[in-house]
Amino acid sequence: MSTFENTTPFNGVASSTIVRATIVQASTVYNDTPATLAKAKKYIVEAANNGSKLVVFPEAFIGGYPRGFRFGLAVGVFNEEGRDEFRKYHASAIHVPGPEVEKLAELAGKNNVYLVMGAIEKDGYTLYCTALFFSPQGQFLGKHRKLMPTTLERCIWGQGDGSTIPVYDTPIGKLGAAICWENRMPLYRTALYAKGIELYCAPTADGSKEWQSSMLHIAIEGGCFVLSACQFCQRKDFPDHPDYLFTDLDDNKEHDAIVSQGGSVIISPMGQVLAGPNFESEGLITADLDLGEVARAKLYFDVVGHYSKPDVLSLTVNEHPKKPVTFVSKVEKAEDESNK
Template identity: 55%
Template sequence: MTLLTAAVVQAGSPLFDTPAALTKALDLIRAAAARGAQVVVLPEAFLGGYPKGFDFGVRVGSRSPEGRDTFRRYFESAVAVPGAETDELASLAVELNIHAVVGAVERSGSTLYCVALFFGPQGYLGKHRKLMPTAAERLIWGLGDGSTMPVVDSGRGLLGAAICWENYMPLFRTTMYAKGVDIWCAPTVDDRETWHMTMRHVALEGRCFVLSAAQYLLRSDLPPDVHPVQGDAPDTVLIGGGSTIVSPLGEVLAGPLRDGEGILVAELDLGDIARSRFDFDPTGHYARPDLFTLHVDETPRPPTRAG
C-alpha cells in the first residue's frame, strides 16, 4: 500500500503586505510539514491577496482616480515569477523535502495573473496561470494561455491545479484528466456550500484525490483605509473557508473546515486511484474517441513576437 500525507491550509492573507503574507505562508507550510504532510496546498491568491469586496472605482464607461490608486497598491503587492518570494518558497520545499502548491498573484510586465505555483524537493517547478478570471476579476487579472497547464510528478502521483471556478470548465478538466492527474489541487476563495459538492464531483469524475484550500479572510486582514462592501467591523468575515480533502470515490477525508483558519491533514491511499478507475476512466476506457475528441492548444500566446 502506497500512502501519501497531504495537507490543505485554510488562512487569509494580509492585503497590500506581501512580506507578511510570505512569512505567514512559510510558517503555515512548516506547520503542515510538521504534521507529516508531503504535499501542501495553500489558497488562491495567497501571495498578493484577494481583494474581496473591492470595486476599484469601476463603472461601465468610467474609472475613478481613487480606484486607479487602489489598483496601483495591488499591482505593487504582486510577485515576480520567478523572484525573491518564489526563491524563499523553493528553498523551504527543498529543506523540508515536500511538494507545495501556492496560490499567488503574478506580476508580468504591466499585467497581473492569478497563478498556482508548484514547488518540490528540486525547488521551483513551474506555474499555472488561471485561464478565465471570473466576473469582476477580469478588471484586475489577465487570461492565461495553454502553455501553463503543467502536471508535476511528485514521485507518488501526478499533481495538477485548477484555480477556483476553473473547476467548472469541463474542457479544462478533461485536459487535466488526460494528462493523468492523480492529485487535483484546487486553490480557491469560493466559500459557498455548493463548492463542496463541486469538489466531490471533480474527485468522482476525474477519479483523483482533490485537495481544496480556501482562504478564511477577515476585515481585520485589510488595511483600515480601504472599505469592502461587506462592512468595516474588524470581525466581518469576507471569505468563509470551506477547505476539504476528497478521495477518488468521493469520500470526504477531511473538512469542510469552517469558522476559522486551520490545517486539514489526511493520509491518501494511492491505491484508491486504480480502484476507482476500475469502472470509470474519463479519458481512457470510459471515453468514446470515435465520437468525441478535444484539441488543446498549448502554444504560448505572447502579444508580440520578434522576427
C-alpha cells in the same frame, strides 16, 4: 487556529502508496507580501513537522484575493482613487521567477515538501492569478495561470493560455491544479484528466456550501484526490476602505465578521471526504492519501480511458503560448531566406 485531520500518527516511516497532504486555510496579510511569506513559512513548517509531503495554499494567497475591491470601476468611468488602489495591489504581486519564488522554493526544500502556492503574478503591469509548484529538492517546477478570471476579476487579471497547464509526474503522484471557477470548465478538467492527474489541487476563493458539490463531483469524475484550499478571512484582515463591498454572507461590518468562510476540504477518488470542510477558522486540514484508491476508482469509470467515446467526442488543447508581440531579427530573416 483549528486543525482538521484524518490521519494516523506519523512515525517517520511512510508506505510508498500513502501520502500525507495538508491544506493551509488562512488569510493573506494584505498589502504586506513579506508578512504573508512569513505566515506561509509558519504553516509550511507546521505541516512538515506533522509528516506532510504535500502542502497546498489557497488562491491568491501571495498578493491577496481582492474580495470586495472595486478599483473605481464602472462603465465609462475613470477613477483616480481606483488607480491608486490598483497601484498598491500591483505592488503586492510578485514576479515569476523572482525573489519571492526563490524564497518559496527554499521553504519547500528545507521542509522536504511539494508545495502548491496561490499567488498574484505580475508580468510587466498585467497581473495573473497563478498557482506555483515547488519540489522537496527546493526547485521551482513551474506555474499554472488561471485561464478565465471570473466577472470583475477580468478587469484586473489577465487570462492564461494553454502553455501553463502542467501536470507534474512526481514520486507522490501526478500533481496539477485548477483555480476556482476553472473547476466548472469541463473541457479544462478533461485536459487535466488526460494528463493523468492524481493529486488535483483546487485553490479557490469560493467558500460556498455549493462549492463542496463541485469538489465531490470532480473527485468521482476524475478518479483523483481533490484538495480544495480556500482562505478564511474576517473584515479585520482587509485594509480599511469605504468603497469595499462585502455582501457574500451578510452586511455585518464588525471587525470579526466573516468575509470568506473557507470550506477547505480533501476528498478521495471514491468520493469520501477525508478531512474538512472547515468553515470555522484558519488552520490546517490534513489527510493521508492512499494512492491505490486511484486504480480502485477507475475500475468502473475512467473518463479519458475505457469510458470515453473518442469516435464521437474529442478535445484538442492548444498548448502554444499566445504572445501579443513576436520579434524576428533581420539576421534571422536573412538566414530563413537563404535556406529556401
